[in-house]
Every structure is written in C-alpha cells, then in structure tokens.
Amino acid sequence: MTISPWLWPLPVLAVLALAFIYSRRKEQERHLLWKLLGYLLLGAFMLRLNGFPLPLGYALFLLLLQAKPKPNRAAKHSAAFAGLLLFFLALALPAAEQSWLERERSYPVEAAQISQLSLQDDWERFKGEDAASSEDRLERFEFVYDRSGAVIQLNYAVSVWSGNGSYRYQVEYAPEKGHAVVQRLGRDGGGSPPDGLSAELVLERLRPEVLAELAPAPERADADRLRLEVPTMWFANGTAFLDPKGFQPAFRIGHDGEVEPLPNVAEPYETAAAVVVYGCRDPELFEGCAAPAYYLF
Structure with missing residues (x-):
C-alpha cells in the first residue's frame, strides 16, 4: 500500500x-x-x-x-x-x-474555431506529470460545431494509468473564454489498463484538416450544427471488425488525414477507432439528430 x-x-x-x-x-x-x-x-x-x-x-x-x-x-x-x-x-x-x-485546473487554449484546435498537444499538456510512461483509454468524446467551423461544445473523459496511479480526466473546453477546465479524479484500483480505445489515437487523428472534412449523411447536408461522437463501446475489447454495409455512409480516415469513402460491401473492416457525425436541430441536447455518417480509422 x-x-x-x-x-x-x-x-x-x-x-x-x-x-x-x-x-x-x-x-x-x-x-x-x-x-x-x-x-x-x-x-x-x-x-x-x-x-x-x-x-x-x-x-x-x-x-x-x-x-x-x-x-x-x-x-x-x-x-x-x-x-x-x-x-x-x-x-x-x-x-x-x-x-x-482533484481540484479543477484551467488551461489557456485556442478553440474558438476548428482550425485552431490542437487536441493531441492540449491533451499532453493536461496530463502533465502523468504523460510519461502512461496508457490511456477514451471513455467519452462529444464535439458540437457549426458549418462555419465555430466550436460550440467540446468535452471528453479519459482514464489514465501511469506510475503515479490511476486517474480519470474530465476535460471541458470553453471556446468563448479561451480556456479548458480539467479535473483529475482518482480511480479505485490500479493494475494494467483494460482493452479499449486509445485516447491518443483519436485525439491525434482528429486534426483540424480532418475535422473540416467530416459531415453527416447527404440528407442532412443542410444542417447548420453538427455533432461528433466517438462510440467507445464498440472498442471495449480493442480493435473492432465492422461491416461497412451496415454503417452507411462510411469513410476511412487514413494516417495522413485523408478521408476516403468505403465501398458498400459486406466485408468486415478492421478498425481501431471511429467517429460518428450527426446533423441535429439541437446538438447540445442531442435532439433531432439523424443521418449519421461513420468515419473509421
């Protein structure tokens, strides 16, 4: 002990x-x-x-x-x-x-526009002393933005295992105020992290040039506000095999940020992470959200 x-x-x-x-x-x-x-x-x-x-x-x-x-x-x-x-x-x-x-910490960030986001760099800064020799698992990721690229809401939660212990980070961006509020909560138990979705993988891949390419299905192409979520439960056991035919429209996000459509065929696609983009009437409350598009890593 x-x-x-x-x-x-x-x-x-x-x-x-x-x-x-x-x-x-x-x-x-x-x-x-x-x-x-x-x-x-x-x-x-x-x-x-x-x-x-x-x-x-x-x-x-x-x-x-x-x-x-x-x-x-x-x-x-x-x-x-x-x-x-x-x-x-x-x-x-x-x-x-x-x-x-476990006190709330405030960090200055530039997050008013998608083009200003640097999620991976911000995350490394938020982790601080837990950054070295640590493993993380993404528990939740919610992002609301509009067609002009203005960030309306951005928050996520990550569990981290490091030499300092096991913690859960809750991150809430305040785009209009230019800062992010981070709270690190102690987790019961330690040991090795379970299988799950790597937060570092998702945050690194969601670069501004990639986010600018993401959109809901064509029937909601006129939606003013969009909601992006990460379905973490799909990856509770690590890498998932998804059938693009059951998730349409589906796209692949490459290592270099290229976004390409996946064919509508019943062939399992191995993916380490995914994001879902909706067009919504009220994306903050998740009301009237439909026509999701699926982006697989």
Missing part, C-alpha cells in the same frame, strides 16, 4: 512534540521519554466502528490517568493529547490531499 506523501511529516511532528514535552517535565522519573512515547501512541490509537474512526486510545488514557495520581501528569496528558492531534491530522490530511489533487 502506498503511503501518501502528505503523511510523511507526521513522524517528524511526533518527535518534535515529544522533545518539547520532555523538556518541560516537572519531576524526575525513570524512562519518562519512553512513557511519553507510549502515551502519545495511546492517544493516537483509533478503532473503526462501521467505518467511522473513534479515538478509543485517548478515551482509555483519560480513564488510566484518573485511576491514581502519577508524577508528570501534565506531561503525560500533553503527550496523549499530541497523539490525539496526530490522529485527527492523519484523518484530515488524505482528504485535503485528494481535494487538492
């Missing part, structure tokens, strides 16, 4: 507290320093009842202290109280660390 770096100062605080309390002792007593250490540990002892931590050690100390008069009562009481404070710090610091790590 990994110990939070925020807890590392606690032993130092315990040593400093013991040294201070010992220096202010009123009476000479054999092995007093060891006794103070015992009282400090007793004060920090807790018992979890139905998941709720109880400072049982400090309550037990109060009973022992009242049992009979003892030398250096004030020093021993201070040591137990210092342990109680460490108990509360040990509870509060992990929550404070999680709140700090």
Whole structure:
C-alpha cells in the first residue's frame, strides 16, 4: 500500500512534540521519554466502528490517568493529547490531499474555431506529470460545431494509468473564454489498463484538416450544427471488425488525414477507432439528430 506523501511529516511532528514535552517535565522519573512515547501512541490509537474512526486510545488514557495520581501528569496528558492531534491530522490530511489533487485546473487554449484546435498537444499538456510512461483509454468524446467551423461544445473523459496511479480526466473546453477546465479524479484500483480505445489515437487523428472534412449523411447536408461522437463501446475489447454495409455512409480516415469513402460491401473492416457525425436541430441536447455518417480509422 502506498503511503501518501502528505503523511510523511507526521513522524517528524511526533518527535518534535515529544522533545518539547520532555523538556518541560516537572519531576524526575525513570524512562519518562519512553512513557511519553507510549502515551502519545495511546492517544493516537483509533478503532473503526462501521467505518467511522473513534479515538478509543485517548478515551482509555483519560480513564488510566484518573485511576491514581502519577508524577508528570501534565506531561503525560500533553503527550496523549499530541497523539490525539496526530490522529485527527492523519484523518484530515488524505482528504485535503485528494481535494487538492482533484481540484479543477484551467488551461489557456485556442478553440474558438476548428482550425485552431490542437487536441493531441492540449491533451499532453493536461496530463502533465502523468504523460510519461502512461496508457490511456477514451471513455467519452462529444464535439458540437457549426458549418462555419465555430466550436460550440467540446468535452471528453479519459482514464489514465501511469506510475503515479490511476486517474480519470474530465476535460471541458470553453471556446468563448479561451480556456479548458480539467479535473483529475482518482480511480479505485490500479493494475494494467483494460482493452479499449486509445485516447491518443483519436485525439491525434482528429486534426483540424480532418475535422473540416467530416459531415453527416447527404440528407442532412443542410444542417447548420453538427455533432461528433466517438462510440467507445464498440472498442471495449480493442480493435473492432465492422461491416461497412451496415454503417452507411462510411469513410476511412487514413494516417495522413485523408478521408476516403468505403465501398458498400459486406466485408468486415478492421478498425481501431471511429467517429460518428450527426446533423441535429439541437446538438447540445442531442435532439433531432439523424443521418449519421461513420468515419473509421
């Protein structure tokens, strides 16, 4: 189990507290320093009842202290109280660390127009320290834009596995404000990432020159606003084999960004990712969306 770096100062605080309390002792007593250490540990002892931590050690100390008069009562009481404070710090610091790590961060981006987008570069910047030796899986990608190339809505979610742990990134662009809000949430469990859709593959392939070529089916060619989604569930087990005859019109997006139509034949097409483009009356609410076109990588 990994110990939070925020807890590392606690032993130092315990040593400093013991040294201070010992220096202010009123009476000479054999092995007093060891006794103070015992009282400090007793004060920090807790018992979890139905998941709720109880400072049982400090309550037990109060009973022992009242049992009979003892030398250096004030020093021993201070040591137990210092342990109680460490108990509360040990509870509060992990929550404070999680709140700090999961705070929303704002990054300046140019995203008012499709021509300004640089999704892959932005993503590398958002990951920060998780960028090195990491693997990611795209969970969601939603993009709304109009025929003039103006970006209306852009957000996605990615799970990342790195040496720092396992996290879920939620990214929300604010095109009109020139920034993106990113929140990194801790994920339960670690280990290796499951099969799925590589976020890096999708974000790298959706370059401005490619996005400018994507459109819904011809019957919605007059739609003012378009909605682009990534069907991540198709790739839950990795590479998928799709039948272009069941997904028409269908196109292929090449490595260099070229967009070519796929023949309407019943032959499985191996694809590592795909995007679907709709023409919609209200793409933000996904209302009146029809005539999808399929773009396979």
